[in-house]
Amino acid sequence: GQQVMQIPQYQHVQEGEDFTTYCNSSTTLSNIQWYKQRPGGHPVFLIQLVKSGEVKKQKRLTFQFGEAKKNSSLHITATQTTDVGTYFCAGRRNRDDKIIFGKGTRLHILP
Amino acid sequence: DTGVSQDPRHKITKRGQNVTFRCDPISEHNRLYWYRQTLGQGPEFLTYFQNEAQLEKSRLLSDRFSAERPKGSFSTLEIQRTEQGDSAMYLCASSLLGLNTFYGYTFGSGTRLTVV
Numbered sequence: 001g002q003q004v005m006q007i008p009q010y011q012h013v014q015e016g017e018d019f020t021t022y023c024n025s026s027t028t029l030s031n032i033q034w035y036k037q038r039p040g041g042h043p044v045f046l047i048q049l050v051k052s053g054e055v056k057k058q059k060r061l062t063f064q065f066g067e068a069k070k071n072s073s074l075h076i077t078a079t080q081t082t083d084v085g086t087y088f089c090a091g092r093r094n095r096d097d098k099i100i101f102g103k104g105t106r107l108h109i110l111p
Numbered sequence: 112d113t114g115v116s117q118d119p120r121h122k123i124t125k126r127g128q129n130v131t132f133r134c135d136p137i138s139e140h141n142r143l144y145w146y147r148q149t150l151g152q153g154p155e156f157l158t159y160f161q162n163e164a165q166l167e168k169s170r171l172l173s174d175r176f177s178a179e180r181p182k183g184s185f186s187t188l189e190i191q192r193t194e195q196g197d198s199a200m201y202l203c204a205s206s207l208l209g210l211n212t213f214y215g216y217t218f219g220s221g222t223r224l225t226v227v
Contacts, residue, residue, distance in 0.1 A: 006153075033215055042202060043154060045215030088153050096208065098144060098167065099216070101153035 004091045006102035014110050019076040021105035023089035030092050032065055032072045033099060038085040081109050115219035117203050123225045124193055131189045132222045136205030143186050144216065145178055146202045154202055160186060161208070193226045200224075 003026040013019050023032065031050040035043035047056055049065035049072060056063045062075045072089055086106045090099040116135040124130050136143045142161055146154035157176065158168045162183035175193075180186040190197055200223050204216035 035215075042218040042220050043204075043216075045217065048215055090153075098156050098159050100156060101146075103151075103153045 004089060004100050004102040006089055006105055008105055009103065010106045010108070012108045012110055013079050015081060016078050019079050019083070019107055021074050021087050021089075021107075023072040023074075023091075023102055025070045025091045027070070027093055029069050030095050030097070032069075032092070033090045034063060034072075034074055035088045035090060035101075036085050037088065037104070041085075043088060076107075079107070079109055081111075083107060084109050115203055115205055115217050117201075117219035117222050119222055120220065121223050121225075123227060126195060126226055127192055129189065129191045130193060130224065131187055132201055132203075132224075134186045134188070134203030134219060135184075136186070136203070137217055138184075140205035140207045140217070141183075142206045142208050143180055144204045144206070145186070145188050146204065148200045148202055148221070149198075157188070157201075190224075193224075195226045198224055198226045 005024045007022050011019055031048055033048045034046040036046055037043045047063050049063055052069050053067045054065040060077045064073045074087055076083055086104040088101050088104040090101045092099045118133045122130055144159040145157040147157055148154045156169050157172055158178050159166055160180040163180050175191045178188045200221045202218055202221045204218045206216045207214050
């Protein structure tokens with residue numbers, strides 16, 4: 001079945017440093033979504049990427065979708081304490097399908 | 112609209128008992144999903160509905176699990192004869208699927224089940 005893998009599982013960075021998490025799918029995706037889950041909270045939708053090679057930015061966050069539509073990345077520039085949480089990618093094989101989540105990357109900010 | 116509501120927030124039950132959770136999605140959304148999340152893991156797909164039709168149920172889900180969405184509004188997830196391995200956070204999400212557009216999921220706060 002479809003699998004979505006994320007690395008790293010954990011990342012500790014000093015406040016102000018950059019952070020990147022990578023997502024790989026075993027199958028070509030129709031689109032990919034990214035979610036953020038704060039400690040004790042529920043996943044919150046960040047963005048969706050649909051087109052091959054697509055790049056989208058949200059302030060300090062940059063999202064990329066690979067040319068083959070099998071991988072994606074999230075890059076955060078100059079991390080802040082508010083960035084703490086777990087970042088999940090979630091892929092969809094077909095337009096009408098449910099999304100499959102990766103295991104997430106837990107970001108911890110060191111003061 | 113207050114978003115996706117789930118009830119109860121917490122449930123502690125004895126092994127072997129039945130439990131039922133409720134989810135009220137965003138009213139304009141036609142898709143409703145159930146996921147399960149354990150500590151340190153991503154949400155695991157259980158089942159989903161489009162309006163009142165259940166479109167897919169995970170093969171990992173045993174026959175002890177059943178979900179309904181009568182009239183295409185709220186949904187219930189029932190677990191019969193609970194086992195300790197059922198302890199998890201049960202998340203409900205809803206979304207809108209249009210003809211040419213698809214949107215992100217809006218999750219509820221979840222129901223945390225503890226089986227003792």
